Amino acid sequence: MAAAQGSTPPTMATTRDRVAGFAAGIASGATKLVVGHPFDTVKVRCQIEGGHGRFRGPFDCIVRTVRQEGPRALYKGASAPLVGWAVMDAVQLGSLSNYRLLLQGHDRARRLSHLEHALAGLGAGWTVALVATPVELIKMRLQMQYASGAARQYRGPIDVARQLTKAYGPLGVWHGLPATMTQRSFFFVLWGSYDIYSEWLRSLRLSAVLGTAAEPRPLPERLVNFLAGGMAANTFWTLCYPVDVAKNRYMTQPGPSPISFVRMFAHIRRTEGLPGFFRGFVPSFIRSFPTNASAIFVWESTMRLIRGEEHH
Template structure:
């Protein structure tokens, strides 16, 4: 099927539905590991296994999903925006490619970078709320709230717009380049694993899972130090300001805990990234094909 022309010509909202399914699949499959990542990044000691065991024993298994409401509530729009913006920008940055052909790798990288920067405006407040909820019962937050909406209202009331967007600068620095690498890796790997699939759109499920997983791992490794700084900046409240900004957070974190602090929790994050992004791309691609083909998926058998 002519996947890309059909994708770009569609205006019926099918991309939003498919993007929503992809995002939901990613959040549900990887949220416990994301909670563990946040705890590791904002702590000075303890292995992933130790923190996980303490969380489950002291706070119960449900603590692994604390704060999931915030990203889950916005995930449909967020992922729809990401995939739709990427589709438009990947062609806008290299208009020499025919609409009948998939975007060039140059267009993919530049389009992904632009997409990451734009989506930071939406995701920054959501991640701020999520981070504070995930740290709430770890004894690392002085203020508690029963849910994401209540916490967001409290932040708005006490800290205003600046408080809601705390960490926006480092979020843009994290998401811009990493999204460029993310989409480039996915497109490159799916073509390597299943030659010709970028044009036919008929790759196997295994190709989607592996290419999506590798895209997630690559992008996270490239931006992980920025994510550590983002977590620490967003965990701050007006009554507990320790870092004056991005550079100050880098310097103080390294001086106090060594360069290893910039990679703390990477192992957990990489495992989560492979699982989550394999699920996101698979759910997105399959949903889109179902919607475009009225329920008939045209994929080859799994490898």
């Protein structure tokens, strides 16, 4: 977040300011993996199986996955995000911080507008798409692997990358980059709404929230980070979910994709109707609040620790 306006003179961004977002993003990515990966596995399986697949819904997906493949199956494909999500959040949140600094110019005391926060989020979304595409592509291919033993198509992340390169050429692990950039464009909404929610939560008083007559005090900054992060994530997924479904269907097609990303929207609409764009929405929506609230809380707290600040 941009620094609050005050009486201190404008200052240039330091090297520590520019690096802090990348370092804090690693902690954020690790948090996402632990909290969110089981929900993500259910979401991806429901999205890609569609309305005529093997699952009747998210709960049936969880039950059958655990019963047939064991609890560890909920963490299928986690080895790629173990490193990938840490790198992705380092790139996303590091670039977000630097885009904010760029928009601030020489005056670190100037508070960015909601639109500027949204634009920084858009830039961060396009930047992280370069890293997110191979990570998500490998993760989803492994998540959609139901067979075990010798019947498995992929032996692990490296084998997925090898087969993608064979199928799509030297840049095979970036198959679906335009689709990922389209979906990540909604980071405009994520980080714009995060600033709006943060501003609103800071205007509240703890006594009013708790319904007590105690001395009015603002909500703790860490609570603001947690709640605003979860609310922004729910807003993001509500708006971008149909694009995410089309992206994931397109990127997990076997072999050279018979249906393009753009035509995938028409294909889903024709074969499944509008409900097809919201397969797996419930686990995704439920997952988004605790996962992203925790991740943003960790990121903001780590940023304060690195910078030696109590508040932004």
